[in-house]
Amino acid sequence: MHSSSVTPANDLEAIARKGGKLRRMAVRIPTYMADIRENPAWLPMFLLARTIPGRRAHWLTAKASNGSIAGLPSMFDGVDADAAVVALKRDGIFADLQLPDAVTEEISAFAHETPCFGNFDRKVEFMASDHRATEDWLGRPILSGHHFERALDCPAVLAVQRDPLLSEIARRYLGAQAQLITTRTWWSFPTRASEADRSLASLDKYHFDLDDWRMIKFFFYLVDVDAGTGPHVYVRGSHNKRRMKHQLTLLVGHPADEIVDYYGKDSPITLTGKAGSGFVEDPFGFHMGTVATEKPRLMMEVGFGVSKPSRRRFHGEPVLR
Numbered sequence: 001m002h003s004s005s006v007t008p009a010n011d012l013e014a015i016a017r018k019g020g021k022l023r024r025m026a027v028r029i030p031t032y033m034a035d036i037r038e039n040p041a042w043l044p045m046f047l048l049a050r051t052i053p054g055r056r057a058h059w060l061t062a063k064a065s066n067g068s069i070a071g072l073p074s075m076f077d078g079v080d081a082d083a084a085v086v087a088l089k090r091d092g093i094f095a096d097l098q099l100p101d102a103v104t105e106e107i108s109a110f111a112h113e114t115p116c117f118g119n120f121d122r123k124v125e126f127m128a129s130d131h132r133a134t135e136d137w138l139g140r141p142i143l144s145g146h147h148f149e150r151a152l153d154c155p156a157v158l159a160v161q162r163d164p165l166l167s168e169i170a171r172r173y174l175g176a177q178a179q180l181i182t183t184r185t186w187w188s189f190p191t192r193a194s195e196a197d198r199s200l201a202s203l204d205k206y207h208f209d210l211d212d213w214r215m216i217k218f219f220f221y222l223v224d225v226d227a228g229t230g231p232h233v234y235v236r237g238s239h240n241k242r243r244m245k246h247q248l249t250l251l252v253g254h255p256a257d258e259i260v261d262y263y264g265k266d267s268p269i270t271l272t273g274k275a276g277s278g279f280v281e282d283p284f285g286f287h288m289g290t291v292a293t294e295k296p297r298l299m300m301e302v303g304f305g306v307s308k309p310s311r312r313r314f315h316g317e318p319v320l321r
């Protein structure tokens with residue numbers, strides 16, 4: 001009696017979990033297919049870059065970086081690129097970046113004044129201050145608001161993207177082939193989002209990125225981010241060590257208990273901070289954004305990789321079904 005009443009519930013839970021996994025994966029398939037059509041070289045990367053041997057083999061092609069930024073003006077005064085690269089190699093993350101106030105204010109003002117696109121859908125265009133009204137009009141939750149290519153209309157965004165310190169860290173970590181592959185700004189809104197929307201926005205589930213063989217991403221908060229603003233979480237050390245089960249699956253997202261059991265309960269770091277604070281991470285390490293519960297989060301990302309960038313993905317735009 002006891003076991004028969006428990007087993008079906010467990011089965012249902014397992015089926016639901018599997019259904020959730022499939023839904024999360026299905027939502028990314030149109031993007032993966034578009035990537036392969038645009039650049040067939042993406043297929044071997046997609047299949048092999050998730051494995052540690054595949055990755056290590058690719059790291060062997062990294063060329064030593066010979067350039068130096070000594071003498072070039074940077075807005076990140078006092079940041080030691082060597083210390084950043086040491087931390088990236090050891091932990092997968094360096095969390096000691098700070099934008100000048102004027103830059104933070106300029107990007108924040110731009111994001112408040114520029115319409116964004118909800119849930120990556122170009123038909124859902126609205127100002128961040130109209131988020132609730134737009135949800136009412138649309139009849140469903142809006143989790144994210146991206147500015148896509150409009151971000152490059154903001155001179156301060158361009159100044160961050162082109163800052164020599166970022167490319168210096170990228171070249172020293174990824175090798176001389178490092179090149180810019182993403183620049184995006186976006187809002188994450190507090191709302192009750194569906195599993196599919198959370199998956200598209202890479203929220204609330206530990207995952208690793210498979211957009212290139214070797215990558216780093218710089219993230220900057222443009223509002224104060226505390227526990228209620230959907231802070232980013234990164235699992236230290238998970239960028240160079242991977243459970244076999246997580247290498248031999250097409251899924252990039254995995255349950256938190258599996259991650260914490262393997263990497264240790266002290267390995268996840270939750271990144272809260274003032275507007276303007278930033279960090280750089282190797283996104284092969286497990287990470288996630290969390291869904292904001294109280295206030296919208298405004299974030300900027302500048303990503304570097306070693307392969308030809310995709311125009312669409314440059315601004316974080318997936319393909320919707």
Ligand SMILES: O=C(O)CCC(=O)C(=O)O
Pocket residue numbers: 188201202203209231232233283287288289290
């Ligand atoms: O929104 C975030 O904090 C995470 C974004 C993310 O997971 C990603 O860019 O891969």
